[in-house]
Amino acid sequence: MSHSLKASMIIDKSYQIAPVDERIYGSFIEHLGRAVYGGIYEPDHPEADEQGFRKDVINLVKQLQVPIVRYPGGNMVSAYNWEDGVGPKEERPRRLELAWRTIENNQVGTNEFADWAKKVDAEVMMAVNLGTRGIDAARNLIEYTNHPKGTYWSELRRSHGYDQPHNIKTWCLGNEMDGPWQVGQKTAQEYGKIAKEAGKAMKLVDPTIELVACGSSNTDMPTFPEYEATTLDIAYEEVDFISLHQYYGNRTNDPANYLAKNLDMDHFIKTVTATCDYIKAKHRSKKTINLSFDEWNVWYHSNEADKQIEPWTVAPPQLEDVYNFEDALLVGSMLITFLQHADRVKMACMAQLVNVIAPIMTENSGRSWKQTIYYPYLHTSIYGRGVALKPILSSPKYDSKDFTDVPYVDSAAVFNEEEEVSIFIVNKHLHESIDLSVDLRSFEGFQLVEHVVLEHENLKAVNTSAEESVKPHSHGISELQDGYLTTRLSKTSWNVIRLKNS
Known part of the structure; x- marks a missing residue:
């Protein structure tokens, strides 16, 4: 019988990173595959509400x-x-949707989505088209959504049955404009100029909005991070965030290397932060550009299936990754990475929310269920609100194909005003449990509330509509005594340890 490895950590309420912006627990719904049609919206479903939205999905999102x-x-x-996508549904056109080569029937558009967002208690982050369109369409859209009344576009909204404005406060200036796959791809100079001018016009309509400029589509782009630097050099004073996008996969079936990939995300965040601060210094600006990691997830399981899809159909099953247990572990580590950078990552969107590389899956006319990745997302969203603390961690390490000195233990901690501490931990070791000792002496009077664990013997285990084999339990092994927490971290496990002031 092997002996457990040892790790130690200090968590002190004085070691603060920053308040957590709750928007890091955001998500994404694109008109892609079955995210909208058959995902959030299915009028013929037994659980459809009066607008055609699936109530079972609404409940899972809530x-x-x-x-x-x-x-x-x-x-x-x-x-x-x-x-x-606005006005009477029977008059809306069917269009060729060029990005994913499907038919878009436009039965869900801006107003319907704003209604759905209210049902799930979420705000909308709206993107404007800076590919085939530009300043005019962007200023008209924000006038339609945000201006109270008395103008052409605001009165058009009111004629569509929406007397009050939607007051959408967060806006993306296009999407992945550096990508050759993008309709209307732009160089950094071209994009910086259109982002600056569209942003200027949008803020003239509503000065209270925040704007997200496109960064590189991923770190492998040949222009990364020069694209960010050039874009911000041009549009620095008009924008508030720069976007980051990144997906990971385990194509070579190397779990140890796969579970280390949040180190790549960490490096990505540090590189973009440094780029933003370089342009800040260059402009002698007092304004800080923060990061919006508005696309992130695991994405690779569905790549081959997507090659077989017949083009020009409505809502085909695209990008429907079936996530396994090891995917949930990496997702947990990615969420921990956001918390470790809470001072600069102020928004993040798991891409996406339903069916399309998503934590929630549905059957048309049938059931909905939670994928494995649902759980670390759920736990951090619920318990990871407050002030992010900086754990001082000593962990055994390993080397993998692409990474050296990978800590077996990933951890983040959050302290909130209700006098609760939540500690999120991943043990990446494929074979060994780890005994972790945590110095919590600054939290005098706190009691252990629970230790939730997500674990499974099979890294490839998945959840299906018939059986949820990967789900958390509350039987984690932890003890708090004299200000020290001792805990056993099972091999390849996601852990949530919660404490509260008595």
């Missing part, structure tokens, strides 16, 4: 407490005419 949802894209937005 459990996640998603604060903000990005819409309508994604790649789709770069050839999207927002006017197609």
